[in-house]
Every structure is written in structure tokens, then in C-alpha cells.
Amino acid sequence: MKQGKFITLEGIDGAGKSTQLAWIVELLQRVGIPTVVTREPGGTALGEKLRDMLLDGSLMIYPETEALLMFAARREHLGRVILPALKEGQWVISDRFTDASFAYQGGGRELDAGKLDILEHWVQGDLQPDLTLYFDVPVEVGRQRVSQGGSMDRFEQEQAGFFQRVRAAYLNRAKQFPDRIKLIDSSQSLAEVKAAVERTLQCVLNHG
Numbered sequence: 747m748k749q750g751k752f753i754t755l756e757g758i759d760g761a762g763k764s765t766q767l768a769w770i771v772e773l774l775q776r777v778g779i780p781t782v783v784t785r786e787p788g789g790t791a792l793g794e795k796l797r798d799m800l801l802d803g804s805l806m807i808y809p810e811t812e813a814l815l816m817f818a819a820r821r822e823h824l825g826r827v828i829l830p831a832l833k834e835g836q837w838v839i840s841d842r843f844t845d846a847s848f849a850y851q852g853g854g855r856e857l858d859a860g861k862l863d864i865l866e867h868w869v870q871g872d873l874q875p876d877l878t879l880y881f882d883v884p885v886e887v888g889r890q891r892v893s894q895g896g897s898m899d900r901f902e903q904e905q906a907g908f909f910q911r912v913r914a915a916y917l918n919r920a921k922q923f924p925d926r927i928k929l930i931d932s933s934q935s936l937a938e939v940k941a942a943v944e945r946t947l948q949c950v951l952n953h954g
């Protein structure tokens with residue numbers, strides 16, 4: 747059986763990942779591709795418990811601990827969800843993956859990227875997503891979009907400077923891996939972003 751494809755969505759809060767994830771699933775289902783939708787941190791029983799801790803705004807967590815917990819959750823996620831689904835020929839769409847560690851713990855928390863490289867290699871070996879859609883928005887736009895919601899988690903509580911560093915790190919990753927990471931200007935209207943997502947996905951569908 748043909749191996750499925752692994753697609754990850756990245757971007758700061760309010761960039762439109764969840765909105766576009768639903769659109770991607772719809773597009774893939776139209777052409778009969780079976781999909782598994784998942785998220786990070788999380789995606790497994792242990793991963794979701796780790797997520798609760800990582801997002802708990804009442805906890806103090808060192809940047810190193812945060813990175814280690816993220817990759818601990820990722821190891822479970824890869825082994826129990828992502829790799830088995832891909833092997834069965836399903837496409838896996840994940841709301842965030844390792845680029846988020848480089849953006850949030852590397853950029854936001856200013857953790858040495860060399861340490862993250864080690865963890866990445868330890869947990870994933872050579873495995874990388876087939877396609878990453880990075881939804882880019884100015885920090886103020888993202889904040890405005892999420893501020894409609896309820897209480898703020900441990901990351902959402904951070905100041906604008908934190909998110910500026912997260913965005914800069916994402917942009918840097920996109921420049922570093924242009925074949926894998928496709929940048930989508932998510933400050934456009936919903937219809938324009940959906941059209942951009944559809945075009946990008948069409949390329950993957952056409953070229954294997």
C-alpha cells in the first residue's frame with residue numbers, strides 16, 4: 747500500500763490553522779483521500795496530559811523542561827498515531843509539529859536551536875513532514891483574532907515581544923526549508939487564504 751502524506755500546519759495563535767485544517771480535510775475528502783486529524787502538543791492519551799500541563803498558566807516551567815516535554819509528547823505521537831496512519835496509507839494532518847518547537851521554544855523562549863536539533867534527531871531520525879503550511883500573520887492581527895475567545899493559556903499570556911520572536915523564527919525556518927515549508931499570507935481574507943491553501947495542496951496532489 748502506498749504510504750500516506752504527512753502535512754503540518756504552523757503559525758502563531760489566530761493565524762487561522764484550525765480554520766484551514768477543516769478546509770484541507772474537506773479538499774482531501776473530495777478526492778477520496780482518507781485523513782487523520784491530530785494536533786501538537788497532544789494527539790495521544792499521554793500527549794494530551796502533557797498538553798494540559800504545558801498550557802497551564804499557573805505552572806512555572808523552564809524553557810528546557812518545556813522543550814523536553816514537547817518532544818516527549820512528540821515521540822508518543824509519532825509512534826502511536828502518525829507513523830501507523832501513514833503506513834496504512836492515510837494522510838495525517840497535524841495542527842503544529844516540530845517547527846513549532848523551533849519557533850516557540852527556540853524563538854520565543856530563546857533556547858539554543860542546536861539543542862532542539864539534537865532532540866529532533868533523537869525523536870524523529872530523518873522523518874520530516876511532506877508539506878508544511880506556515881500561516882503568516884502580523885502578531886497584532888493574530889492577537890486580535892484570538893482575543894475574542896475566553897481565558898488565555900500559558901503561551902497566550904506572553905507579551906507581544908515573545909510572539910514577534912516566534913514569528914521571526916517561523917519565517918527563518920520557512921527560508922531555511924523552502925521546498926517543505928510553504929508560506930501563506932494569512933492576513934488576507936478567509937476566501938483568499940482558502941484559495942492559496944487549495945493551490946498549494948493541488949501541487950502536492952499533482953506531483954505525488
Ligand SMILES: Nc1ncnc2c1ncn2[C@@H]1O[C@H](COP(=O)(O)OP(=O)(O)O)[C@@H](O)[C@H]1O
Pocket residue numbers: 757758759760761762763764765766891892932933934935936937939
Ligand atoms: N483569513 C482570516 N480572516 C479573518 N479572520 C480569520 C481568518 N482566518 C481565521 N480567522 C478567524 O480568526 C480566529 C482564529 O482562527 P483559528 O483558525 O482558530 O486560528 P489558529 O488555529 O491558528 O489559532 C477565528 O475566529 C477565525 O474565524
Ligand SMILES: [Mg+2]
Pocket residue numbers: 763764765841
Ligand atoms: Mg487552532
